[in-house]
Structures are given as structure tokens and as C-alpha cells.
Amino acid sequence: MESTESGSPDPGPASEMLDFLRRYSREQLDSRRADERRGFHLSLIPDLAHAGLLGLQIPQRYHGQELSHSDTVKVWRQSGAIDCNLLILLAVHNTLGVPPIQDFASEDVRSAVLPELAQGRRLVTSAISEHGMGSHVRSISAGATKRPDGSYVLNGGKQWISLGADASYVNVFARLTDENGQDAGITGFLVDASSPGFVRGPEVITLGLKAVPQNSLSLENLHVPAERLLGEEGKGLLAAKTAFTHGRLMLAAGSVGAAMRALELTQRFARRREVATGNLAENGRIQQIIAESVAAIQAVETLTEHIVDRLDSGREVPEPFYFAAKILGCELMWQVVDRCVQLLGARGFVDTNVVGQFFRDYRLFRIFEGTTEAITVYLGSMILKHPQQFFSVFDDFDVDHTLGEYISRIDKLATTTTTTGRQRHILANQIGELACWAIVAVLSADGRHRSSMFAHTASWTEQQLLGKLQAAEDSRPFVELPTADELARYIGDFEESIGNVEQRRPGIQHDLDLLLRRG
Structure with missing residues (x-):
């Protein structure tokens, strides 16, 4: 490997991998071609394997890299900044595939299979x-x-x-x-x-x-x-949960990288673009959008850093922290990418300007490993069943008076009486979302003295929490919804307005001709 290039992180177990990924993205990767051809070039897998990227946390005795959680997250962030396809290729193998084997297979199976996976001979x-x-x-x-x-x-x-x-x-x-x-x-x-x-x-x-x-x-x-x-x-849920837990942290870390890259490109454009009001970057509204985007990135990065610090020091990570990483990591990243498409104007709608492909590729993250809506309701439902178990996670932090008051108000909301299952779902969604914002607000507040940008992030996360808290409180009592049948009947009538427009033109035939098949 070549020496660490300018701008690379301090030397460490993952530094050569990060150098490799950056150099490889410049010299070998062609995201546009991979997108058009629906596949990577043939040398990608052996190249990644040679760099150790297919055995990130596999122990060295099985020929893996045995990276810390902190270093692994750096790899996810870097990959996310380069190409969503690259990130998911590496992540599916390393987070969804490897952990169930590494943690739950017999030693004979681990000894036979993990070296193959670590060296990229198998996916x-x-x-x-x-x-x-x-x-x-x-x-x-x-x-x-x-x-x-x-x-x-x-x-x-x-x-x-x-x-x-x-x-x-x-x-x-x-x-x-x-x-x-x-x-x-x-x-x-x-x-x-x-x-x-x-x-x-x-x-x-x-x-x-x-x-x-x-x-x-x-x-x-x-x-x-x-x-x-x-x-x-009968204990397969434990292995599946291991895969999902690793995956949620990966999604948040990769989202940070994607948002960083999209905002980097947008900032370049804004600094160079002159509009009727002057330089685009100096426009107050644009500055506000960019500052909020930076705060979103910094808030999620603070959360992922806190999780890996706990993991690497052997401390337990409360399960809601992983949910917050998935929910806010993916949602805030998508907001940043969407804003970048908007701020780039016509250039944002040009698919070859990176951000356009990010817009398509990273949209999946709001669905991957559970849609935002589904897992937010799930998280909220868990909190409603065991509220004190959740609120006790803040005992580890020096929570200031204002945030403490907000958390108490969330606790009070969790006691809201619901009369229907639909109301219960809506309440669970609100509690789940508020729980995520409470977590990042408390973590961001801990770092407000590190710099003026961290102070802005702390204020921004607190404002987000307050705004969503007030909206949840103002929605009491719940507005009665139309029934599912009523909604279905109304939407079913749309066909009368728009007609039958299902396309039935024959597509490309992929099957082997009947006369050429085996008998």
C-alpha cells in the first residue's frame, strides 16, 4: 500500500483501507457504468478482498482484519461517500452475512467458512x-x-x-x-x-x-x-437480530458519508454560483439550509461515535440507540441529499453529477431493514410497554434542565389514553420519533463546547425535539381518521377519473425459445 495521502485520518488499523478506497474510487470505479450495466467490473471482488475489505471484523485467526467497531464505521462512512452500491456490497457480506456465522455457527463451521469469506473466495x-x-x-x-x-x-x-x-x-x-x-x-x-x-x-x-x-x-x-x-x-431470532443490529449501525455510518459527499459538492457549487441576490453561498436562506444540513450530519455522526465507543469499551448499547441510528441516520441523510438536488438547480437533476444517482440509490435506506414508519412504530410500542426501561437510558448522562423537562414531557405523553388501535399506532409513532430526537439531543448537548458548529448542532437538535414535541402535544385529542374501507372506496373511484392506463406492450423476451429447450 502507498503511504497515507494528505487529508487521510491518523494512521491506524483502517487507514490503509481508507487510502485504498479513495484511490480505487478515483482510478478504478465507474459508478455511472455500473448503474447502467447493472453490475460492477469483474476485478472488483478480488480487489476488495486483497485490501481486506471482505473480512472487516472477522478474527485474525480466520484470516480476517479484526477491526474495531470504530474503524469499521470509518470504512462504512468512506464507502458511503463513494458509491451506495459499493457500500451495500461490502455491508451485506460483512454485516448481514458474517455475524450470524461468526457468533452462532459451530467452531468446525467457522474454521471452514470464515477464512473463505475473509479472503473473498466466497460471498x-x-x-x-x-x-x-x-x-x-x-x-x-x-x-x-x-x-x-x-x-x-x-x-x-x-x-x-x-x-x-x-x-x-x-x-x-x-x-x-x-x-x-x-x-x-x-x-x-x-x-x-x-x-x-x-x-x-x-x-x-x-x-x-x-x-x-x-x-x-x-x-x-x-x-x-x-x-x-x-x-x-428455535433461537434463530437471536442470529437474525445480530445481523439487523450490525446493519442499523452500518446504515447510519454510510448515510453520514453520503450526506457529506452530497453537501461537499453542493457547497462547491454555491460558492461559485452567482444569482440575482448575489453569491448563492452568501444568501441567508441558503446558508440556513446548509447549516441545518451540517447539523444533521454532525448529530448522526455523534450518535454513531457514541455507539462504537460503547462497543469498543465493552459497554452495553441500549437497543433504542440502534433504532435511532437507523431512523434518524437514514431520514436526515435523505433530507440532506434531497436538499442538495434542490440547491444544485438544474445540475441536481442531471444524473451524471453524482447527487442525482445518490438521490436514486440512497432512497432505499428509508426502506432497507424495515421502513422508517414500521420501525418507528415498533420502537414507540416497546417504549409504551416499558417506559421506565427506556427513560432510564438518560441516567448515564448529565442532562441539563431544559432537555430534562422535554424528556419528562415525552414520558407524560407516553401515558396518553388511546381508544382505538389506530390511535395507538399514531401515539407509538410519535413516541418512537421523539425518543430518537431525545437521544441525539442529549448526545449533541454533551459536545456543544467543542466548537461553534457543535454548539449550533446542539441548539438545532434541541429545537427539532421541541418542535416535534409540541406538535405531538397539540395533536391531542386525536383526530378521528376515515376507516380503511372508506379510504379504499374513495381511492378506488380514482379509476373513473384517470381511466385504465396499465401498460401491456410486450417487453423483452428473456426465456429460451420453446423449440430450443430440453425436452
Whole structure:
């Protein structure tokens, strides 16, 4: 590796990887071509493997890099600034694929599989989502049946599987039926993709993130040896949760990198652009938007740094912190990217100016690993069930009087009486969102004395929390909503206004001609 270039971070375990990624992005990557061709160039995987990027946190005894959480987050941030496809390729392998094996497989399996993954000879992913469910793991319908010899047979389908057709190993989560025909709970299995009965489905044509394939998978009487179990029978949720937890931190860190890159380009433009009111960067409204964007980036970065500091020091991370990282990390990044498209004007709508492709690619982050709405309601529901368990997380911080008052008001809101399930969902969403903002506001307040920009971020996060708190309080009592049937009937009438416009022109034929197929 070449020496650390100017502007690189201080030397450390990840510094050579960051240097490699920056140099590689300049000399080898072509994001536009990858987007158009729906795939990377052929040398990418061996190049990434040679740089150690496919074994980030795999222990050195298995030929991995054994990076700290802090250094791993730096890799995610750097990758996010370069290309969403690159980030997701690395992240699916390292966060969704590796941890269930590293933490739950037997030592024999780890010794056989992890060196292959760390050295890039094989890729791995996890198959959780199904056609009828996304990240709601408890709704899994794919089935596994235990045989008398202790092995298992899997049947069912999986959908939206990143690298599903390219990975050599897939962590499959299925609902187990024991030898007596009883439901034994969701169980994890390490599946070799070359096994008979593992059927790769077609690639989904996505809005963005086109270079990383999303496939459906079919499991047709697929045999899995007993030793390929991930953890205990019926305890697959633990392995799946491990993958999701790593993924939420990755999404926040990658989002920081993406937002940084988009804002960097926008700032260059604003400083050079003259408009009717003068220089664009000197326009007060534009300054306000840019300052808010910087504050959003800094708030999420503060949150991710706090999480990795806890992890690297062996301290427990409260689960709501991971939810806050996913929810606010992805939502605020998307706001920054969207604003950058707007501030760039016509140049923002030109797809070759980087930010346009970011706009398409990173839109997925508000959906990936659970939509913002779904997991915000889930987080809020957990807090409503056990409010003191959540509010006790602030005991570790020196919370000032103002923020303490806001947190008390959130606690009071959590006691709101709801009369319908719909009201309960709305309340849960409000509490979940307020919880996320309370976390980042408290963390940002801790750093307000570091610089004037940190002081601005602390004030901005506090204002965001207050604004959302007041809006939640003002919505009492809840406005009665139309029923689901009423909404469906009204929207169903739209066809009378717009007509039937479904397109049925024949597309490209991909199947082999009937006369050329095997009999």
C-alpha cells in the first residue's frame, strides 16, 4: 500500500483501507457504468478482498482484519461517500452475512467458512424477507422439517435478497417443525448455495442500487446437515437480530458519508454560483439550509461515535440507540441529499453529477431493514410497554434542565389514553420519533463546547425535539381518521377519473425459445 495521502485520518488499523478506497474510487470505479450495466467490473471482488475489505471484523485467526467497531464505521462512512452500491456490497457480506456465522455457527463451521469469506473466495448473505413480509421476522413462513438423522429439509421462498444469486453461502431463517410435527420456532441455517434444491430466482429491477442484485430465492426440499445450524433450534431470532443490529449501525455510518459527499459538492457549487441576490453561498436562506444540513450530519455522526465507543469499551448499547441510528441516520441523510438536488438547480437533476444517482440509490435506506414508519412504530410500542426501561437510558448522562423537562414531557405523553388501535399506532409513532430526537439531543448537548458548529448542532437538535414535541402535544385529542374501507372506496373511484392506463406492450423476451429447450 502507498503511504497515507494528505487529508487521510491518523494512521491506524483502517487507514490503509481508507487510502485504498479513495484511490480505487478515483482510478478504478465507474459508478455511472455500473448503474447502467447493472453490475460492477469483474476485478472488483478480488480487489476488495486483497485490501481486506471482505473480512472487516472477522478474527485474525480466520484470516480476517479484526477491526474495531470504530474503524469499521470509518470504512462504512468512506464507502458511503463513494458509491451506495459499493457500500451495500461490502455491508451485506460483512454485516448481514458474517455475524450470524461468526457468533452462532459451530467452531468446525467457522474454521471452514470464515477464512473463505475473509479472503473473498466466497460471498455470504442472509435470507430473511419473504413475499408476504419484510423485516418482520416473526412472520416467516418458509419451513424447515427436522429429520430422524438430525438433519433438516427446507421449503419455501425468500424475496428481496441482496446478492441472493451471487452468494455462495446464505443464512436462511425458517420456521422449524420438529420430529413430532410441532412448531419449534424460527431457526437459522447456513446453506451452501450449490446444494440441490437451492433455486436462484430472477433479479428485481430496482429504482436505484442497480449494481447490487436483489433476487428471489426458492428452497425446494433443500437438505441441510445438522452441523450447519446457526445457534439453537428455535433461537434463530437471536442470529437474525445480530445481523439487523450490525446493519442499523452500518446504515447510519454510510448515510453520514453520503450526506457529506452530497453537501461537499453542493457547497462547491454555491460558492461559485452567482444569482440575482448575489453569491448563492452568501444568501441567508441558503446558508440556513446548509447549516441545518451540517447539523444533521454532525448529530448522526455523534450518535454513531457514541455507539462504537460503547462497543469498543465493552459497554452495553441500549437497543433504542440502534433504532435511532437507523431512523434518524437514514431520514436526515435523505433530507440532506434531497436538499442538495434542490440547491444544485438544474445540475441536481442531471444524473451524471453524482447527487442525482445518490438521490436514486440512497432512497432505499428509508426502506432497507424495515421502513422508517414500521420501525418507528415498533420502537414507540416497546417504549409504551416499558417506559421506565427506556427513560432510564438518560441516567448515564448529565442532562441539563431544559432537555430534562422535554424528556419528562415525552414520558407524560407516553401515558396518553388511546381508544382505538389506530390511535395507538399514531401515539407509538410519535413516541418512537421523539425518543430518537431525545437521544441525539442529549448526545449533541454533551459536545456543544467543542466548537461553534457543535454548539449550533446542539441548539438545532434541541429545537427539532421541541418542535416535534409540541406538535405531538397539540395533536391531542386525536383526530378521528376515515376507516380503511372508506379510504379504499374513495381511492378506488380514482379509476373513473384517470381511466385504465396499465401498460401491456410486450417487453423483452428473456426465456429460451420453446423449440430450443430440453425436452
